[in-house]
Amino acid sequence: MINWQIEKFASVESTMDIAHDRAGNGCAEGRVIVADEQTRGHGRRGNAWVSPVGNLYCSIILRPELAIRNSGQISFLTAVVLADTVMPMLSDDHIYQNKWPNDSLIDGRKFAGILLENGTSGHQLDYLIIGIGVNIVTAPQDKIDLASVVKNPIGKDEFLNALTLNFTMRLDQWRKHGFAPIRQAWLTHAKGLGGDIQVRLPQGDLGGKFNGLDENGALLLGLDQGLEKVIHSGEVFFGPMN
Numbered sequence: 327m328i329n330w331q332i333e334k335f336a337s338v339e340s341t342m343d344i345a346h347d348r349a350g351n352g353c354a355e356g357r358v359i360v361a362d363e364q365t366r367g368h369g370r371r372g373n374a375w376v377s378p379v380g381n382l383y384c385s386i387i388l389r390p391e392l393a394i395r396n397s398g399q400i401s402f403l404t405a406v407v408l409a410d411t412v413m414p415m416l417s418d419d420h421i422y423q424n425k426w427p428n429d430s431l432i433d434g435r436k437f438a439g440i441l442l443e444n445g446t447s448g449h450q451l452d453y454l455i456i457g458i459g460v461n462i463v464t465a466p467q468d469k470i471d472l473a474s475v476v477k478n479p480i481g482k483d484e485f486l487n488a489l490t491l492n493f494t495m496r497l498d499q500w501r502k503h504g505f506a507p508i509r510q511a512w513l514t515h516a517k518g519l520g521g522d523i524q525v526r527l528p529q530g531d532l533g534g535k536f537n538g539l540d541e542n543g544a545l546l547l548g549l550d551q552g553l554e555k556v557i558h559s560g561e562v563f564f565g566p567m568n
């Protein structure tokens with residue numbers, strides 16, 4: 327069982343910095359840094375995460391028994407926790423999907439972002455920080471907010487409460503049964519599974535079938551003649567090659 331300890335701030339540059347500081351100073355797992363707004367919120371690939379008041383911005387500190395190379399499992403676990411939390415809130419006419427590797431979509435638009443960072447000592451994982459931003463009441467134009475798709479309005483504190491409860495359950499499941507049930511839960515809502523996709527890689531785009539995930543969450547891309555490529559990072563586009 328995780329003992330959640332929520333530490334709240336009005337305005338910070340990024341909850342990630344404070345979480346690194348707390349974790350580096352030895353805080354227990356389960357510490358959650360939450361801020362009403364961020365002035366330098368950021369996401370993956372150096373993108374900014376616009377963070378006005380009203381949405382949820384938090385960084386969760388965990389200390390899992392895990393090899394550094396397998397830590398990506400925890401971002402899939404987090405995506406599953408978001409699905410567990412949000413799906414029961416949605417009114418009927420909305421579609422929930424996970425987009426590989428880390429995007430949580432409603433009606434094809436992103437409502438939340440997950441950023442995983444770590445602290446290591448030598449070759450060992452010391453701690454993980456899971457940054458989560460959820461568009462509760464407002465979203466940039468290409469994204470979506472929960473207020474426009476839920477049956478009943480939800481505030482960020484109530485949302486965080488539900489999120490930590492679901493985290494406790496999924497972490498317990500992961501610690502007992504490993505990654506397989508998490509991967510299965512993620513795949514249940516995977517966008518484009520079994521269909522044609524393009525993956526943008528540094529050396530160019532590669533087309534194939536989205537066959538599933540490997541034992542750590544890498545994407546399995548089916549190629550001609552029964553070949554399969556394991557993709558660890560890249561951006562996915564849906565549909566056949568133009």
Ligand code: BTN
Pocket residue numbers: 339340341342364366367368369370371373375382383384385438439440441457458459460
């Ligand atoms: C992404 O989709 O690129 C990930 C976005 C992660 C944003 C959250 S908001 C809370 C935490 N603090 C940050 O600066 N980033 C993460």
